[in-house]
Amino acid sequence: MASISEWYAGKNVLITGATGFMGKVLMEKLLRSCPDVKALYILVRPKAGQSMSERVQDMMMCKLFDRVREDNPDFHQKIIPISSELTQPGLAISPEDVQTLTSCINIVFHCAATIRFDEPLKHALQLNVIATQQLLSLAQQMQHLQAFIHISTAYANCNRRHIDEVIYPPPVEPKKLIDSLEWMDDSIICDITPRLIGDRPNTYTYTKALAECVVQQESGKLNIAIIRPSIVGASWQEPFPGWIDNFNGPSGIFIAAGKGILRTMRASNDAVADLIPVDVVINLTLAAGCCSHVHFYFRPKTALVYNCTTGGINPFHWGEIEHHVMSTFKRNPLEQAFRRPNANITSNYLINQYWILVSHKFPALIYDLFLRLSGQKPQMMRIFNRLHKAIGLLAYFSSQDWEWNSDNMNMLMSQLSADDRRTFNFDVRQLNWPEYIENYCIGTKKYVLNEDMSDIPAARQHLRKLRNIRYTFNTVLLVFIWRVFIARSQMARNIWYFVVSLCFKFLSYFRASSTLTQ
Numbered sequence: 001m002a003s004i005s006e007w008y009a010g011k012n013v014l015i016t017g018a019t020g021f022m023g024k025v026l027m028e029k030l031l032r033s034c035p036d037v038k039a040l041y042i043l044v045r046p047k048a049g050q051s052m053s054e055r056v057q058d059m060m061m062c063k064l065f066d067r068v069r070e071d072n073p074d075f076h077q078k079i080i081p082i083s084s085e086l087t088q089p090g091l092a093i094s095p096e097d098v099q100t101l102t103s104c105i106n107i108v109f110h111c112a113a114t115i116r117f118d119e120p121l122k123h124a125l126q127l128n129v130i131a132t133q134q135l136l137s138l139a140q141q142m143q144h145l146q147a148f149i150h151i152s153t154a155y156a157n158c159n160r161r162h163i164d165e166v167i168y169p170p171p172v173e174p175k176k177l178i179d180s181l182e183w184m185d186d187s188i189i190c191d192i193t194p195r196l197i198g199d200r201p202n203t204y205t206y207t208k209a210l211a212e213c214v215v216q217q218e219s220g221k222l223n224i225a226i227i228r229p230s231i232v233g234a235s236w237q238e239p240f241p242g243w244i245d246n247f248n249g250p251s252g253i254f255i256a257a258g259k260g261i262l263r264t265m266r267a268s269n270d271a272v273a274d275l276i277p278v279d280v281v282i283n284l285t286l287a288a289g290c291c292s293h294v295h296f297y298f299r300p301k302t303a304l305v306y307n308c309t310t311g312g313i314n315p316f317h318w319g320e321i322e323h324h325v326m327s328t329f330k331r332n333p334l335e336q337a338f339r340r341p342n343a344n345i346t347s348n349y350l351i352n353q354y355w356i357l358v359s360h361k362f363p364a365l366i367y368d369l370f371l372r373l374s375g376q377k378p379q380m381m382r383i384f385n386r387l388h389k390a391i392g393l394l395a396y397f398s399s400q401d402w403e404w405n406s407d408n409m410n411m412l413m414s415q416l417s418a419d420d421r422r423t424f425n426f427d428v429r430q431l432n433w434p435e436y437i438e439n440y441c442i443g444t445k446k447y448v449l450n451e452d453m454s455d456i457p458a459a460r461q462h463l464r465k466l467r468n469i470r471y472t473f474n475t476v477l478l479v480f481i482w483r484v485f486i487a488r489s490q491m492a493r494n495i496w497y498f499v500v501s502l503c504f505k506f507l508s509y510f511r512a513s514s515t516l517t518q
């Protein structure tokens with residue numbers, strides 16, 4: 001059997017979602033480890049005032065592509081952008097581009113999706129389900145197509161505790177839902193959304209489950225694999241450790257904790273934190289693309305599903321993550337932290353509410369008051385409100401465990417040659433979690449916040465200043481309490497003297513007993 005990089009040699013690859021987090025890592029890996037790939041056709045839309053070509057040019061300048069640039073400065077010649085808006089009929093691809101794609105594409109990687117948890121159902125359906133359906137129709141017209149790889153999520157079936165590598169019956173027949181939502185008013189859809197999504201937490205997981213069903217319906221005609229990653233985090237090894245470029249999932253939480261903004265969050269210390277490094281997901285995706293074609297003729301014509309998770313193989317828990325995140329940010333502080341990093345997770349609702357009041361809302365109020373008094377616009381309360389919305393939406397995933405079967409991932413690994421296993425490593429048994437979390441946190445500092453590592457001494461100095469402010473504040477508070485309560489009330493004074501004398505007694509007893517034992 002040819003190696004993975006030999007298999008991709010001379011192939012034309014179509015990628016949706018190439019401007020996204022995973023899409024970019026996929027492109028980088030293909031260009032670096034499969035240098036003979038013929039061309040990468042990427043579907044891109046204009047966005048935020050930038051044209052399609054400006055976006056692609058910006059993307060190629062990104063640090064992520066440094067290694068590829070070193071190996072081949074002309075790598076951009078292999079990237080062919082195609083204008084497309086996935087929510088439009090026919091994906092808004094021009095007839096000439098359709099002609100090109102149908103005549104030359106050999107492999108499709110479908111990464112595009114809306115991953116927002118608060119996306120209105122109609123839009124999530126449009127992008128995650130209808131666009132997938134349209135892409136599959138386009139794929140059927142491709143004369144030389146060898147594999148179609150769909151990126152789903154391990155949480156598509158999060159209403160189940162144990163998740164096998166099979167496509168489960170959908171919560172509703174996608175076509176029926178699409179037809180009925182078509183004529184409905186947005187406000188009606190909003191009202192019925194909770195009833196529709198049922199025991200799933202959001203429209204994202206719901207529409208990803210429907211998309212799997214749509215993919216399944218086409219699996220007889222095409223050679224399809226579905227990759228289901230869990231919580232995709234920064235890169236583990238490639239192209240360098242800690243690469244991350246967004247606030248999604250845990251990244252935003254880590255940053256908020258490192259900045260000293262987040263002090264409490266609802267999560268279970270003992271629940272498995274099913275993070276999966278982005279390079280692992282991409283290596284598995286590329287291997288699956290190659291192997292599903294090679295084995296297509298020898299297996300039943302259904303989509304092969306790969307659960308891409310760590311929990312069952314090399315488990316790590318949210319409590320341990322909290323510990324390593326805090327310790328990394330204390331050693332490598334973020335610039336201009338609001339308070340010293342000290343976040344705690346708790347599964348207790350009341351304790352969490354108490355700390356939200358004391359450690360989030362109260363400091364935010366004081367800081368906003370200070371901003372107002374100094375003639376500036378208050379902003380801290382607004383930041384906390386957004387943070388509370390984000391953590392409220394994420395808590396579902398950090399408060400419970402799931403069990404994913406990963407037989408297909410293991411089987412795929414066993415089919416690879418030793419060289420391929422090294423180049424396209426997705427063996428998470430080798431993952432050293434403390435080292436990974438440290439690189440992840442440093443990655444958020446360097447690549448998301450664009451902070452310079454040489455400024456760490458100044459950031460440490462800032463933390464010392466914050467510590468001194470805290471000590472001063474606590475002392476002032478103590479003196480204030482003394483003046484207001486203790487100095488004015490006889491009963492409070494009596495209690496105070498009683499406590500102090502008890503402490504003295506305890507101290508003298510302790511001193512006496514330690515002298516006796518010497």
Ligand SMILES: CCCCCCCCCCCCCCCC(=O)SCCNC(=O)CCNC(=O)[C@H](O)C(C)(C)COP(=O)(O)OP(=O)(O)OC[C@H]1O[C@@H](n2cnc3c(N)ncnc32)[C@H](O)[C@@H]1OP(=O)(O)O
Nearest residue numbers: 115116117118153247248249250252253257390394397398
């Ligand atoms: C030490 C503690 C350890 C314990 C740690 C536990 C971690 C527990 C993680 C579980 C993770 C499950 C992941 C499931 C696995 C998938 O299937 S992966 C798909 C993952 N999808 C996501 O993560 C998307 C979630 N994000 C959203 O849905 C939307 O961004 C939100 C949270 C609803 C906010 O929407 P919005 O209010 O319209 O605002 P948006 O413009 O998106 O962002 C507003 C602000 O929030 C910030 N923000 C966005 N996301 C986040 C975030 N995750 N956190 C913080 N801030 C955020 C943005 O940076 C932005 O700040 P500014 O730049 O304005 O200052």
Ligand SMILES: NC(=O)C1=CN([C@@H]2O[C@H](COP(=O)(O)OP(=O)(O)OC[C@H]3O[C@@H](n4cnc5c(N)ncnc54)[C@H](OP(=O)(O)O)[C@@H]3O)[C@@H](O)[C@H]2O)C=CC1
Nearest residue numbers: 017018019020021022085086087111112113153229231232
């Ligand atoms: N990130 C994670 O933790 C996980 C992700 N996944 C899955 O992996 C895949 C990739 O996720 P990720 O890279 O993180 O997501 P991103 O949000 O980073 O990227 C989404 C991509 O989809 C594109 N896209 C969105 N809307 C449209 C549209 N209307 N027309 C054209 N393109 C569009 C975006 O383009 P643009 O830049 O123009 O917006 C972007 O390239 C998704 O299918 C997701 O469900 C699964 C599990 C976990």
